[in-house]
Structure formats: C-alpha cells, structure tokens
Amino acid sequence: MKHLLSTHDLSVDEIVGILDVADHMAEINTRALPKVPALRGKTIASVFFEDSTRTRLSFETAAKRLSADVMTFMASSSSLNKGESLRDTIETLSAMGIDALVIRHKSSGVPQTITQWTDAAVINAGDGWHQHPTQGLLDAYTVTREFGTKDSLQGRSIAIVGDIKHSRVARSNIDIFRRLGAHVVVVAPPALLPSNVESWGVEVRSTIDDVVGDVDVLYMLRMQLERMDSAIVPSLPEYCATYSLTPERAAQMGKGSLLMHPGPINRGVELIVDPADVPGSCILAQVKNGVSVRMAILFSLLGSGATSVLQQGAES
Amino acid sequence: MNAPFVIKGATIVNPDAMFVADVAISNGIITAVGEALEADLVLDGTGCYLSSGFVDLHTHLREPGKEEAETIESGSRAAALGGYTAVVAMPNTDPAQDNVATVRFVRDQGVKAGLCEVVPSGCITIGRLGKQMVPYARLAEEGVTLFTDDGTGVQDALLMQRALAIAAQLGVTMAQHCEVASMTKGAVMHDGECCSSMGVPGWPSEAEEKMVQRDIGLVRSTGAKMHFLHLSTAGSVSLVRAAKAEGLPITAEVTPHHLALHDELLRSFDPVFKVNPPLRTAEDIEALKAGIADGTIDAVATDHAPHAGHTKEQPLDVAPPGMLGLETALGVLNTATVVSPQQIASLMSWAPARIAELTERHGRSIAVGEPANIAVWDTTSVWTVSRDNLSSKSRNTPYHGMDLRGRVRHTIFNGEIVVRDGKALK
Known part of the structure; x- marks a missing residue:
C-alpha cells in the first residue's frame, strides 16, 4: 500500500490489519511516555486546504507519537493566496523531501490527482463529498x-x-x-x-x-x-x-x-x-481512537512493517 | 494558381454511388474523374475513400480571447489534418461573436490561415448572457446561418420563442445547447452511479431532455429551423426521433466522444474526461448509435474544445469542461461505431454542409466542375493517438495512448493540397 486515498483501496484483510496495529498503538497511548521511535527521521506534511481542527491535530499527534517530524501547511497562510497552482504547491512541498502528505481539500479527487506530482505517500484526510x-x-x-x-x-x-x-x-x-x-x-x-x-x-x-x-x-x-x-x-x-x-x-x-x-x-x-x-x-x-488508528495508518504506510519496533519506547 | 494534380486509385464516395477512379484537380475545380488520369503531381489514394471534405458544425477555435489554448490558425490546421474543409466557429469567444466586427474578424483570420473555411456562427443573445437578442438580420447579411449560445442553453423560453420567430423569417437556424441550468449547478459529470460514489455534483439526463422537449414545442409553434447540438442521452434521441416523424424542421448532432467514451472514465478524477454535456452511460451510447443508424442523428460534430494545460491541471470540479476532437473525429467514429463509408461521408460532410448552408462549396458530389474541397481517408489503418503529436495548441485529448482505426491521408481545400500523407503542408 503506497497511498491511502479511499476505503475502496483497502481489502478487508488490510482493514483488519490496520485495526490490529491500532491496538498496539492504543497500548502505547496508555504509557506514561506515549512515544516510540518507529518513524524517526520521517517527515510528514499536513496539508490542509480546508479548515479542520480535530483531523489535523489528530494526525499531527499521531505523527509525533511515532517520532516523525511534522510540517503544517495551512491554505490561509500559503502562497495559494498569491495564485500558486495546486500542482506547483505540491511539487514545491515535495521538493523539500517529505515522506507523506496528509491532505484535505474541498474538491473530491484531489488526493488522487496529486499522486502524479509527488513521490511521497498521500493520505486522504477528507476530499469534498468523496472520502474520509x-x-x-x-x-x-x-x-x-x-x-x-x-x-x-x-x-x-x-x-x-x-x-x-x-x-x-x-x-x-x-x-x-x-x-x-x-x-x-x-x-x-x-x-x-x-x-x-x-x-x-x-x-x-x-x-x-x-x-x-x-x-x-x-x-x-x-x-x-x-x-x-x-x-x-x-x-x-x-x-x-x-x-x-x-x-x-x-x-x-x-x-x-x-x-x-x-x-x-x-x-x-x-x-x-x-x-x-x-x-x-x-x-x-x-476522537481518542482516532489518534491510535492514524498512528497505525502512518506506521503501515511509512514504517518498517514489523510491529516489534513498537516495543522500543517501552524499554527506553 | 496551383499546379494541376491527380489523386489516383481512391474509391469515390458519392451519395448515389461508390466507384474507384482517379480525380484530376486544377484551379480549384475537379476537372476530370476517370481512369488513368495523369499529371506531374500525383497523390496516392489507393486503399482510401475520397469524398467531399468534412464539415464540422461545432468547433471552438478560442480566438479572439483565449489564444493560449488555440488560434484560428492552429485550429484550422487541426481541422485540415482531420479532413475538414470547413468548420463552424462557435461564438463563445471574448469578445463573443454577437457583433459584425467579431464575426468578420473570425472569418478573415480563417482566410489568412488558408487551411479550411472558417464559418463564424453568431450568438443568440448578447454576450451569451441569455438576456438580449443579437441583431440577427445584420449578422445574417454577413453570412451567418447558424446562431447559438453554445456553452450554455437559452434559459428564457419566451426569448427563445421570439428568437425562433425571427429565425423563421430570416431562414436561419437556431442551434441549441440543451441544458436547464438550474438542474446542473456546479455539475461535474453524468448523474449516475459513478458520480454518486465519487461524491461530485451530477449533471442529470433530464436537464438536457427538458430543454430538447421545450424547444421541440417552440419549433412546432414557430416553424423555425432548429439544430440540436451534442445530444448525449437516450431520452433526447427518442424526443428528436418523434419530432422528426412529425415532420418538424429539426436536425441533430452527436460528438465522437459521446459515442466512444462513458462516465466510468471519470473515476480517475482526470479532468481530461470532463466535458459538457458529460460522458454518459453504455445505454446512452447504444441509443446514440441507434440514432445514427436510423437517421435521427444527422451529423457527427466534434465540439473541439482546446484548454491550455494548466487549466486542466486543477481539481475535477474546478477544471473547465471540453476536449480536443478535430484530428481524431474520423478515427473515433470509425472505431466506436459500425458505419459505412457513405454514412461517414453523410455524417461528417454532406449533412453538416446542408445544416450550415455551405452546399455551394462543401458537401457536394465528386464530379467534373465541382469545387475541389476533398478529403481522402481510410477506415483500416490503425494509429496510436499521442497528445504530443497533435497540432492543436492544447493537449487535452481523451484518446492519448488509444489505438484508433481510420485516418485522413490528404485534404484538398479550394483546390490546394493542405494535408498530404497525413502532414499539414502549411
């Protein structure tokens, strides 16, 4: 799985697999120090062309608990206001060397469309009326x-x-x-x-x-x-x-x-x-489960694939 | 004066007969049709059909106003490569073709390009805003025979009725883009299963059919000639079939893309498949083909709609509708449908020439003394469309990478070879 654009991209086995990993993440979230180094060195950009509080914060919390670096792009303070196109915006962000784009947009299909302009994993955080x-x-x-x-x-x-x-x-x-x-x-x-x-x-x-x-x-x-x-x-x-x-x-x-x-x-x-x-x-x-599930999704897309690394934080 | 030349070995396609013959052309006129004709300049027509040049009732040339997408010259070249010797230029330019100066400008730019005849259409309303009628009589004097607000339908029924009443007096044709705007606000694609799961606003078939139905009624009461542009639904075909059976002066066109492509292609969210009216379903495609088979549909028209690259690199709901069509029309029609050479010539030349009243120069039989506006084409050669090899200034073809069967080899416009062996000569 390279991207998460739509639930239709996931088989039932993949859905169940993500929910199982989320159980591990839920356990991490109960620890005194709820943080593991699973995505250390990975950079995740949250790119929100449409307002959101809970989804953006949930993703950013999830990324930080996995030790990823997080960049936040807000449409209101961006070059979009200077007329920059969607393609140029995505290519510019990608050129900075990011591993995943978490994207929300008011137009259906935008997460799918931008996959042609970036090598990063694209995670749909809500597009139009289409998918979440x-x-x-x-x-x-x-x-x-x-x-x-x-x-x-x-x-x-x-x-x-x-x-x-x-x-x-x-x-x-x-x-x-x-x-x-x-x-x-x-x-x-x-x-x-x-x-x-x-x-x-x-x-x-x-x-x-x-x-x-x-x-x-x-x-x-x-x-x-x-x-x-x-x-x-x-x-x-x-x-x-x-x-x-x-x-x-x-x-x-x-x-x-x-x-x-x-x-x-x-x-x-x-x-x-x-x-x-x-x-x-x-x-x-x-809302609480949202953090665990998004940790599971980020880990499934960007992690090593072995859930044993999730134990590291507990030992350190 | 152009040097005399001969096209050898093609099968002549006339309404009354098909036969193999050589055709000699000199000074813009067909001077001989027969066996073993000779000249210094010979074009090979073996394996091809030779008919009157194609006539497109529906071309967006974008000049004046959007020259970054297409110019009259680049669009004329695309037309010539598609076998067209005449194209009707749609009036949604900027400024719109609602006045004498703009109409003259478009015609003159076409003459300058010299690749095909560019026939300006006129708007039905000033600025295509649906409010105020244009000076129909004045534009008719300029040679405008087809009036349309294409890109949008005339919503005001009373205005449309009055425009048709004037059209009846002048003998001109009103061409309607059938779309009830209140039903298509923000619409992106056909309102079907695909649209429903993709979560985008739908363009229901009823929005087209309601206006077809209204205008059939207005034609009945005014007696004016009406041409329906780019019909896309099974229901529209049924309505037009019944209206024609009644004897109403109605004609209709369908685009190649509505015969070949369906709404499932939009699942990619690729705006190259966004067009107005939208790509419909397999059932609609079958109904349009049946309409061609029984003569309900008179003409195939391209709705060639170039858009500059960056405008199609936007979200599906924001990108403008429209796709290229001139260079692929014959191949798409011949690949998507089962049509005879005479049907092809009728759909792409004879009928559209009659509808646009161009029969003095276009859509005529191949015979001695006739004006040499000719297309030489085959229905067998397979070629792969590449958006990088089209001569349009834009690249928004939905057929990129697709194999088409049937291609134009030579195009003769006013006795001049403008396309030879699939290459434009100017």
Whole structure:
C-alpha cells in the first residue's frame, strides 16, 4: 500500500490489519511516555486546504507519537493566496523531501490527482463529498472494540442519519461497515440522499423514528446549516422534527446500542439531546481512537512493517 | 494558381454511388474523374475513400480571447489534418461573436490561415448572457446561418420563442445547447452511479431532455429551423426521433466522444474526461448509435474544445469542461461505431454542409466542375493517438495512448493540397 486515498483501496484483510496495529498503538497511548521511535527521521506534511481542527491535530499527534517530524501547511497562510497552482504547491512541498502528505481539500479527487506530482505517500484526510478513509477506519475500530467483536460487524445494524449526499464520512463508513458485515440503514430527507442510492447496498428509511429503537449503532452526521438556505429541506424545525436525536428518542435507544458522531457537533440541530446524557455515547472515544488508528495508518504506510519496533519506547 | 494534380486509385464516395477512379484537380475545380488520369503531381489514394471534405458544425477555435489554448490558425490546421474543409466557429469567444466586427474578424483570420473555411456562427443573445437578442438580420447579411449560445442553453423560453420567430423569417437556424441550468449547478459529470460514489455534483439526463422537449414545442409553434447540438442521452434521441416523424424542421448532432467514451472514465478524477454535456452511460451510447443508424442523428460534430494545460491541471470540479476532437473525429467514429463509408461521408460532410448552408462549396458530389474541397481517408489503418503529436495548441485529448482505426491521408481545400500523407503542408 503506497497511498491511502479511499476505503475502496483497502481489502478487508488490510482493514483488519490496520485495526490490529491500532491496538498496539492504543497500548502505547496508555504509557506514561506515549512515544516510540518507529518513524524517526520521517517527515510528514499536513496539508490542509480546508479548515479542520480535530483531523489535523489528530494526525499531527499521531505523527509525533511515532517520532516523525511534522510540517503544517495551512491554505490561509500559503502562497495559494498569491495564485500558486495546486500542482506547483505540491511539487514545491515535495521538493523539500517529505515522506507523506496528509491532505484535505474541498474538491473530491484531489488526493488522487496529486499522486502524479509527488513521490511521497498521500493520505486522504477528507476530499469534498468523496472520502474520509481515516474516519471510516477509526469508526470501524470504535464499533468493533466497543462490541468486543474485533474483526467483524456481522449481524450488527448501523443507521447513519443526516446529510448522506454531501458526506464523505458516509461514503467511507458505509463501505467499511458493509464489508465488515454490518447491515447499514441510511435516514435522510430525499434531497440529501445521493442519486442512485439503490446502488449503495443500504436500506433507506425516511425518519429517525423508524430506526432509533432497532439499531445497534446510531451514527449522526453533522447537518450543515448552509444547506438550510437552498431548496433542500423546507426549514430547520421541519428537519429536526424528523431527523434530530431528541432526549425522547434517545430514551428509546436499545440497551447497549451506541451513539456516534464524526464531529463537530451542531448542538440543537442533529443532536438536541446532550450526548453526555446518552449512556451509549462514544463520541469522545471516536476522537481518542482516532489518534491510535492514524498512528497505525502512518506506521503501515511509512514504517518498517514489523510491529516489534513498537516495543522500543517501552524499554527506553 | 496551383499546379494541376491527380489523386489516383481512391474509391469515390458519392451519395448515389461508390466507384474507384482517379480525380484530376486544377484551379480549384475537379476537372476530370476517370481512369488513368495523369499529371506531374500525383497523390496516392489507393486503399482510401475520397469524398467531399468534412464539415464540422461545432468547433471552438478560442480566438479572439483565449489564444493560449488555440488560434484560428492552429485550429484550422487541426481541422485540415482531420479532413475538414470547413468548420463552424462557435461564438463563445471574448469578445463573443454577437457583433459584425467579431464575426468578420473570425472569418478573415480563417482566410489568412488558408487551411479550411472558417464559418463564424453568431450568438443568440448578447454576450451569451441569455438576456438580449443579437441583431440577427445584420449578422445574417454577413453570412451567418447558424446562431447559438453554445456553452450554455437559452434559459428564457419566451426569448427563445421570439428568437425562433425571427429565425423563421430570416431562414436561419437556431442551434441549441440543451441544458436547464438550474438542474446542473456546479455539475461535474453524468448523474449516475459513478458520480454518486465519487461524491461530485451530477449533471442529470433530464436537464438536457427538458430543454430538447421545450424547444421541440417552440419549433412546432414557430416553424423555425432548429439544430440540436451534442445530444448525449437516450431520452433526447427518442424526443428528436418523434419530432422528426412529425415532420418538424429539426436536425441533430452527436460528438465522437459521446459515442466512444462513458462516465466510468471519470473515476480517475482526470479532468481530461470532463466535458459538457458529460460522458454518459453504455445505454446512452447504444441509443446514440441507434440514432445514427436510423437517421435521427444527422451529423457527427466534434465540439473541439482546446484548454491550455494548466487549466486542466486543477481539481475535477474546478477544471473547465471540453476536449480536443478535430484530428481524431474520423478515427473515433470509425472505431466506436459500425458505419459505412457513405454514412461517414453523410455524417461528417454532406449533412453538416446542408445544416450550415455551405452546399455551394462543401458537401457536394465528386464530379467534373465541382469545387475541389476533398478529403481522402481510410477506415483500416490503425494509429496510436499521442497528445504530443497533435497540432492543436492544447493537449487535452481523451484518446492519448488509444489505438484508433481510420485516418485522413490528404485534404484538398479550394483546390490546394493542405494535408498530404497525413502532414499539414502549411
């Protein structure tokens, strides 16, 4: 594996392999000194053409715990404002001698496009509506570890609620959840369902009440408020009446079922309930697991391949 | 005056007959068609077909305004290499071809280049903004026969109806780029399975078909001639088939790329495959081919759309739509579809010459006394397209590295050899 551009690039064995390595990383993260020299001498550039807090910090934390050097490129302070092209930006960064580019861009396909302009490994940290493969992997890690079913989601049902059409998280998660064996249900207003959703291999339901009491995982997507301006849903209250998780609905969630959200949360929109009041909420576990899973991804792409090196930090 | 010459051994392709003969040309005129003709200058036509030169109804030459992508001279050279003796220059230049001065400029630059006839089209609305009609009568006096806002469809139904009513009086043709803009905001590719999984805004088939349907109604009420540009969907073909059966004065074209390429190619996110209307599905391709077979589709037109390299090195949603087409049109048509030599000549020369009203000089039979606008081409030689070897100033061909069957050997424009053995002579 040279790049991580899309969940579709990964076989089920590779997905399971990354999640297994993440267990090692999670152990490292519990140590008093949570740092190993596995990627010492490697340089990782985080290149964010679009704002992000958690994904960028999660990647940078992961890289530092593996002792890699990290460069941060923020579009707002870059030569892009001087009209530099994407190609020139990537070629310039690459010429500095970096081993991996962690890239986020508002346009679908940019991580794939830039592979032709760099020798570095390219890791997709979210591109347009297309893919967010590290989110898919960290969510798969979270669900399998919460349920203690390690390599499989066989027999589990997962509902993803909200703006499916414009969601890169939905595209990555649906693919991974399904291939690990889960039954996936999507719940969205018609204008926020992707066209040709019937080709996605998911069940489509029209209200959150159809699923809230039945599924093992309720995965709430962020509802972008700017979508309320165009002719997509009649109004915010109308949307909330059908799709938001209220305290009443949360009370119907099955015992042991999980509440997840990729963040950032729009409180009062998709989550009217305080997630702290939902027993099955693992929203903060997702963030914590994100560091371990991204360490596993960086290590899988850039490391020696032998997990024994992960013991080094513990001994020193 | 050019020296007399003879093209020997080709199979002449005329609407009423096909036969092997030599063709002698002198002073811009075909002077003899027969056996064992001799001259000091002989072009080899063995193994080839010889027809009237091709006519492209849909060429973006980019001059004036985007000379870094193409000039009238470089585009004319690409056209000549593709066997074209006339091209209709689309009006989305800068300034747009909505006025006499720009129309004259384009025509004159074509004359200067001297590689094919450059026939300026006119806009339907000023600046192609869809608001205000251009002086149709004044432009018609300048010889404009085809009006279009290509690149965008005329959204205002009332304006379109009034423009058609004027067109009916003047006897000119309105050519529509069928796209309901409200349904294609930000659209990148065909709104199908591929688009859905790639997470990019889709260009639904309905957005084309709704405007085809509207304009068929307007043609019915005004009696004006309407040409549909670059039809891309199965539904559009059905609509046009029914309208023609009704006897409405409607013609339609399809591009080579819509016959040969489908939306799955976009999975690479390579903007070289981004085009408007977008590449569609296998079912649409079959419907377009059926439209060619039963005559619903009159013409193959290139929609040759050069873009400077850096503009296509952008994210898929930002890069401009369009692909090169002039030098590959014959090969793509002949490779992607099963067509006879007479069908090729009809789709690429006779019908487009009629639609653009160029039949005084183009799209005519090969016979003594006829103007010598001729293409000599084969349907058997296999060649590999390389974006580095095309004569266009831009490199955005979607066929790079592909093998095509069928190629132009010689092109004669106004009696002058402009392409010989696949090489442009000027």
